Amino acid sequence: MKTYTLSSLTLGVVALIFASGCGRQENSGSTSTATPAPAEASAPARPAPAEGRAIEITGNDAMKFSVTEIRATPGEALAVTLKNVGTMPKFSMGHNWVLIAANVNVEGFATDAAQAVKTDYVPAVKPKRVLAATKLLGPGESDTVRFYAPDKPGRYPFICSFPGHFQVGMKGELIVE
Numbered sequence: 001m002k003t004y005t006l007s008s009l010t011l012g013v014v015a016l017i018f019a020s021g022c023g024r025q026e027n028s029g030s031t032s033t034a035t036p037a038p039a040e041a042s043a044p045a046r047p048a049p050a051e052g053r054a055i056e057i058t059g060n061d062a063m064k065f066s067v068t069e070i071r072a073t074p075g076e077a078l079a080v081t082l083k084n085v086g087t088m089p090k091f092s093m094g095h096n097w098v099l100i101a102a103n104v105n106v107e108g109f110a111t112d113a114a115q116a117v118k119t120d121y122v123p124a125v126k127p128k129r130v131l132a133a134t135k136l137l138g139p140g141e142s143d144t145v146r147f148y149a150p151d152k153p154g155r156y157p158f159i160c161s162f163p164g165h166f167q168v169g170m171k172g173e174l175i176v177e
């Protein structure tokens, strides 16, 4: 289980935008704005809560989550349990539950995730994109991830990042309000 904070998300997105190229005009004065703020790197990560409101979700061989909408209050402690109730083997029909930060391109994330075989389809690059994730589960397995809902109200997508599952609808939203 891993937990992540939102503290560096905005910075990361901004850095990504700059990295992806805003043009390199010779008289541009914007280069200094991409310098990371040192305070972000040294901010301590918020530890995961020991308890949280239990939310139980199943995933199955039809590549669907039983719960596609979760509502929470800002900063609420949650404990999401995913159970794989399918019967197909993990290598061909594994499931996980991955909560993604706001303002992240979900399609792009899913594409990166599909290539992250060694880390159970949770990409290690740009880890700030992932707010919470269960383990990748085979048939009959379950896992619980405890985390704090984001402080900022909004809609946060969650997906199964096993290749192809998000694309056929194994997804939902955490709505913080």
Ligand code: CO
Binding pocket: 059, 063, 093, 094, 095, 096, 160, 161, 162, 165, 170
């Ligand atoms: Co799946």
